[in-house]
Amino acid sequence: MIRSPAWPWLRRFRPRPDLLWCAAGGLALFAGRLEGQKVEPVSVGRASAQVATGALLTPVGFLGLGLGAERLAEKLGWPEERAARAGYIGAYTGAWLGAASGPILVGKDGRAVAALGGSLAGMAGAVLTSRLGNWRYDEDRHGCGPLCWTLGAVTIALPSIGATIAYNASRK
Numbered sequence: 001m002i003r004s005p006a007w008p009w010l011r012r013f014r015p016r017p018d019l020l021w022c023a024a025g026g027l028a029l030f031a032g033r034l035e036g037q038k039v040e041p042v043s044v045g046r047a048s049a050q051v052a053t054g055a056l057l058t059p060v061g062f063l064g065l066g067l068g069a070e071r072l073a074e075k076l077g078w079p080e081e082r083a084a085r086a087g088y089i090g091a092y093t094g095a096w097l098g099a100a101s102g103p104i105l106v107g108k109d110g111r112a113v114a115a116l117g118g119s120l121a122g123m124a125g126a127v128l129t130s131r132l133g134n135w136r137y138d139e140d141r142h143g144c145g146p147l148c149w150t151l152g153a154v155t156i157a158l159p160s161i162g163a164t165i166a167y168n169a170s171r172k
Contacts, residue, residue, distance in 0.1 A: 042168045046107060050167070054102020054119075054160025061098025066091025096123060099159030103167035114170035115163040122162025126155045 069090025073083035100119035104112050133151040137144050 042107075042171075047164060047168065050103040050106045050164040051157065051160050052102070053106055054099045054163055055157045057098035057101055058095050058156055058159055059098075061094030061096075061101075062091045063094075065094025065097075092123075095159065096120060099123070100163045100167075102160050103164045107167065107171075109171050110167040111170040112167075115167040118166025119159045119163035121166070122159035125162065126158040129155045129158065 066087045067090075070083050070087030073086040074080075078086065096116070096119050099122060100112070100115040103110065103115045129151055133148060133155070136151075137148050
Protein backbone atom coordinates (compact mmCIF):
# COMPACT_ATOMS: atom_id res chain seq x y z
CA MET A 1 0.00 0.00 0.00
CA ILE A 2 1.47 3.33 -1.05
CA ARG A 3 0.99 6.29 1.28
CA SER A 4 1.87 9.93 0.93
CA PRO A 5 5.24 10.23 2.68
CA ALA A 6 4.92 13.81 3.85
CA TRP A 7 2.97 14.51 7.01
CA PRO A 8 3.67 11.88 9.69
CA TRP A 9 7.41 12.22 9.29
CA LEU A 10 7.44 16.02 9.18
CA ARG A 11 6.06 16.25 12.71
CA ARG A 12 8.94 14.16 14.08
CA PHE A 13 11.63 15.84 11.97
CA ARG A 14 14.28 17.66 13.95
CA PRO A 15 16.80 19.53 11.79
CA ARG A 16 20.40 19.23 12.88
CA PRO A 17 21.71 22.77 13.42
CA ASP A 18 25.33 21.71 12.91
CA LEU A 19 24.58 20.43 9.40
CA LEU A 20 22.55 23.53 8.53
CA TRP A 21 25.40 25.79 9.66
CA CYS A 22 27.94 23.76 7.67
CA ALA A 23 25.80 24.01 4.53
CA ALA A 24 25.27 27.76 5.00
CA GLY A 25 28.97 28.33 5.64
CA GLY A 26 29.96 26.35 2.56
CA LEU A 27 27.53 28.35 0.44
CA ALA A 28 28.89 31.62 1.84
CA LEU A 29 32.48 30.60 1.07
CA PHE A 30 31.46 29.54 -2.41
CA ALA A 31 29.67 32.84 -3.06
CA GLY A 32 32.67 34.78 -1.75
CA ARG A 33 35.00 33.05 -4.23
CA LEU A 34 32.72 33.99 -7.10
CA GLU A 35 32.44 37.63 -6.11
CA GLY A 36 35.39 38.78 -8.21
CA GLN A 37 34.07 37.45 -11.53
CA LYS A 38 32.57 39.85 -14.08
CA VAL A 39 29.54 38.59 -15.99
CA GLU A 40 26.46 40.14 -17.54
CA PRO A 41 23.55 40.52 -15.12
CA VAL A 42 20.71 38.03 -15.27
CA SER A 43 17.42 39.33 -16.66
CA VAL A 44 14.32 39.35 -14.51
CA GLY A 45 12.53 37.08 -16.97
CA ARG A 46 15.27 34.47 -16.84
CA ALA A 47 15.49 34.47 -13.05
CA SER A 48 11.69 34.25 -12.81
CA ALA A 49 11.63 31.34 -15.23
CA GLN A 50 14.35 29.56 -13.26
CA VAL A 51 12.48 29.97 -9.96
CA ALA A 52 9.13 28.98 -11.49
CA THR A 53 10.55 25.89 -13.21
CA GLY A 54 12.28 24.76 -10.04
CA ALA A 55 9.19 25.44 -7.94
CA LEU A 56 7.07 23.35 -10.31
CA LEU A 57 9.57 20.49 -10.37
CA THR A 58 9.99 20.42 -6.57
CA PRO A 59 6.64 18.74 -5.75
CA VAL A 60 6.94 16.55 -8.85
CA GLY A 61 10.29 15.26 -7.63
CA PHE A 62 9.01 14.96 -4.06
CA LEU A 63 6.00 12.83 -4.96
CA GLY A 64 7.56 10.94 -7.85
CA LEU A 65 10.77 9.84 -6.21
CA GLY A 66 9.14 9.39 -2.80
CA LEU A 67 6.38 7.12 -4.02
CA GLY A 68 8.74 5.35 -6.41
CA ALA A 69 11.31 4.62 -3.70
CA GLU A 70 8.65 3.35 -1.31
CA ARG A 71 7.08 1.14 -3.97
CA LEU A 72 10.47 -0.27 -4.97
CA ALA A 73 11.31 -1.04 -1.34
CA GLU A 74 7.97 -2.85 -0.94
CA LYS A 75 8.60 -4.86 -4.11
CA LEU A 76 12.00 -5.85 -2.75
CA GLY A 77 10.28 -7.23 0.34
CA TRP A 78 11.47 -4.65 2.84
CA PRO A 79 9.44 -4.31 6.06
CA GLU A 80 6.81 -1.59 6.03
CA GLU A 81 8.77 0.73 8.32
CA ARG A 82 11.93 0.52 6.21
CA ALA A 83 9.92 1.01 3.02
CA ALA A 84 8.35 4.14 4.48
CA ARG A 85 11.79 5.46 5.46
CA ALA A 86 13.02 4.80 1.91
CA GLY A 87 10.02 6.78 0.70
CA TYR A 88 10.93 9.73 2.92
CA ILE A 89 14.52 9.70 1.77
CA GLY A 90 13.43 9.44 -1.85
CA ALA A 91 10.87 12.23 -1.46
CA TYR A 92 13.27 14.78 -0.04
CA THR A 93 15.99 13.78 -2.49
CA GLY A 94 13.49 14.27 -5.32
CA ALA A 95 12.52 17.70 -4.01
CA TRP A 96 16.18 18.68 -3.74
CA LEU A 97 16.97 17.53 -7.28
CA GLY A 98 13.75 18.99 -8.70
CA ALA A 99 14.43 22.43 -7.25
CA ALA A 100 18.02 22.40 -8.48
CA SER A 101 17.06 21.32 -11.98
CA GLY A 102 14.97 24.45 -12.68
CA PRO A 103 17.89 26.87 -13.02
CA ILE A 104 19.93 24.28 -14.89
CA LEU A 105 17.19 23.69 -17.48
CA VAL A 106 16.51 27.39 -18.11
CA GLY A 107 20.06 28.77 -18.04
CA LYS A 108 22.95 26.81 -19.43
CA ASP A 109 25.90 28.94 -18.31
CA GLY A 110 26.33 28.14 -14.62
CA ARG A 111 27.53 25.26 -12.50
CA ALA A 112 25.10 22.49 -11.58
CA VAL A 113 26.91 21.91 -8.28
CA ALA A 114 26.09 25.48 -7.28
CA ALA A 115 22.40 24.87 -7.96
CA LEU A 116 22.50 21.73 -5.80
CA GLY A 117 24.15 23.62 -2.93
CA GLY A 118 21.71 26.51 -3.23
CA SER A 119 18.78 24.11 -3.29
CA LEU A 120 20.07 22.48 -0.11
CA ALA A 121 20.34 25.88 1.59
CA GLY A 122 16.84 26.74 0.36
CA MET A 123 15.54 23.47 1.79
CA ALA A 124 16.98 24.44 5.16
CA GLY A 125 15.02 27.70 4.93
CA ALA A 126 11.93 25.77 3.88
CA VAL A 127 12.20 23.59 6.98
CA LEU A 128 12.28 26.73 9.12
CA THR A 129 9.24 28.28 7.41
CA SER A 130 7.40 24.97 7.72
CA ARG A 131 8.20 24.91 11.43
CA LEU A 132 6.97 28.50 11.75
CA GLY A 133 3.69 27.61 10.03
CA ASN A 134 3.20 24.53 12.19
CA TRP A 135 3.91 26.52 15.34
CA ARG A 136 1.56 29.34 14.35
CA TYR A 137 -1.34 27.37 12.82
CA ASP A 138 -1.14 23.89 14.37
CA GLU A 139 -4.01 24.37 16.80
CA ASP A 140 -6.42 26.07 14.39
CA ARG A 141 -6.06 24.66 10.88
CA HIS A 142 -9.41 26.16 9.91
CA GLY A 143 -8.17 29.64 10.79
CA CYS A 144 -5.48 29.41 8.12
CA GLY A 145 -5.72 32.68 6.22
CA PRO A 146 -3.60 34.46 3.61
CA LEU A 147 -0.46 34.43 5.78
CA CYS A 148 -0.69 30.67 6.22
CA TRP A 149 -1.09 30.10 2.48
CA THR A 150 1.79 32.48 1.80
CA LEU A 151 4.01 30.50 4.17
CA GLY A 152 3.09 27.33 2.27
CA ALA A 153 3.99 28.90 -1.07
CA VAL A 154 7.27 30.24 0.32
CA THR A 155 8.10 26.81 1.71
CA ILE A 156 7.70 25.27 -1.74
CA ALA A 157 9.58 28.08 -3.52
CA LEU A 158 12.59 28.50 -1.18
CA PRO A 159 14.64 25.55 -2.50
CA SER A 160 14.21 26.84 -6.04
CA ILE A 161 15.07 30.40 -5.02
CA GLY A 162 18.25 29.20 -3.31
CA ALA A 163 19.20 27.11 -6.35
CA THR A 164 18.60 30.04 -8.71
CA ILE A 165 20.69 32.46 -6.64
CA ALA A 166 23.61 30.06 -6.31
CA TYR A 167 23.43 28.94 -9.95
CA ASN A 168 23.39 32.49 -11.30
CA ALA A 169 26.24 33.47 -8.97
CA SER A 170 28.33 30.65 -10.49
CA ARG A 171 27.87 31.72 -14.10
CA LYS A 172 30.96 31.51 -16.30
